[in-house]
Amino acid sequence: MPEAPRAPSILNRAALLRGGDARRILVDFLDGLLAEITPARILKSRVRLDDTTLYIDDERIRLEGYRRTFLLGAGKAAYGMTRAFLEALGKRDVQGFVFAPEGRFSLAAGVGSGQPGLRRLGANAAQLPPTELIGSLAPFYEDDVVFVLLSGGASGLLSEPVDGLPLDEKRAVVDLLQRRGASIHEVNTVRKHLSKLKGGWLVKALAPAAVVTLAISDVVGNEPDVIGSGPTSPDPTTYWDAIAVLHKYDVWDQAGPSVRRVLLEGVMGLRGETPKPGNPLFRKCRFHILADHHTLLETAMRVGRGMGLHVTPLTHRLQGEASRLGGWLARLAGWMRGEGVRGAPRLLVASGESVVTVRGAGVGGRNQELALSFALNMPSMRGVSLVSFATDGVDGPTPAAGALVDEQALEMAKGMALNPEHYLVNNDSHTFFSKVQTTIETGPTGSNLGDLVAILLEA
Secondary structure, rough: OOOOOOOOOOOOOOHHHHHHHHHHHHHHHHHHHHHHHHHHHHHHHHEEEEEOOOEEEEEEHHHOOEEEEEEEOOOOOOOHHHEEEEEEOOOOEEEEEEEEEEEEEEEEOOOOOOEEEEEOOOHHHOOOOHHHHHHOOOOOOOOOOEEEEEEOOOHHHHHOOOOOOOOOHHHHHHHHHHHHHOHHHHHHHHOOOOOOOOHHHHHHHOOEEEEEEEEEEOOOOOOOOOHHHOOOOOOOHHHHHHHHHHOOOOHHHOOOHHHHHHHHHHHHHOOOOOOOOOOOOOOOEEEEEEOOOHHHHHHHHHHHHHHEEEEEEEEEEEEEEEEHHHHHHHHHHHHHHHOOHHHHHHEEEEEEEEEEEOOOHHHHHHHHHHHHHHHHHHHOOOEEEEEEEEOOOOOOOOOOOOOEEEEEHHHHHHOOOOOOOHHHHHHOHHHHHHHOOOOOOOOOOOOOOOEEEEEEEEO
């Protein structure tokens, strides 16, 4: 089996710790949090095998009732989830494929022992469309079971477009929507109607097997049809809805001609709609969410309290424009700071996922933009520090996971004659935090529970 995932941690820890005790507290907090939210820890806490019965929390799945077992993994957490799931299954033979940032892998029984293992696909096989790889496992039968390990990022890793649509056109329209500030629900409405496997189509490819999905969610609200664009869930949205999203963000005329043609053909009934709720196709499907934004918030609270901090949870549904959220959090933190902090430092924590409407030409990410907006809206940063970061280690098109901002960072910016407002207006938050040396760098973490914001208030 390929190597175990790297334990996630703050890679630029030494540079950040030049800033004193508050930074040390926040960096230790982030390192502790990252260690607690690995896919292996999550899965092992929720899934176990007792003889031939698999338990997912209180649900029992009697594996002896199935002739063959398959596994498909997709998403930023898929590699770690798969390793932990295979360990839980023990020596049961498993076939399947994993689509992860680490690469594409096949599953095959180990020689002699029956121990399933991950094998990296060769160069030629790795280039095959997902439908061809999955189709190589067919046909599926009534007494087969397929476990689908799903996490955020699956949309990009299962990005095979419908027939007649070039992949670059599909990616371009998704990028346009994201830059215009469309929500993940809206973006995935469009993706589902331009894709071969999303929006429930994977279940059709696996029919008539039983399908059990285990998901790590980065979607506020946890709608199964939105997580990874819902490859195993009925889709309540329509071609009309997808067209409406493109018009809402003034993207329709900029979308490629094949994108417009596919959606219009769908509206005219020339292409089949995604399978809807109530479709008997989903009769043998079950969906389990193993961890989500609420899990992230609860874990953050536990880690913070274990460090002796007074922890105040704010919300696990943080969503909206990053710059506006930064302002809201600054007003809240300012009020709490004004009330006074007694004894141990107070840590305010919130989880969710924001968006950015790109109007400038800079380089940034939603977490770095939120942090910069927070600093601009705080009357004083004395005794106040904030960190905002993406648990997958990727904040927009930047090498950072997020950023830390405190009084020292702003003093450094002042000494360098940097205007934070200019960087915010130009969506150039990454450049700003790179200059003051307070980006948070983890590399890909192998997890994905959305974003976390932590605000430290000192006495």
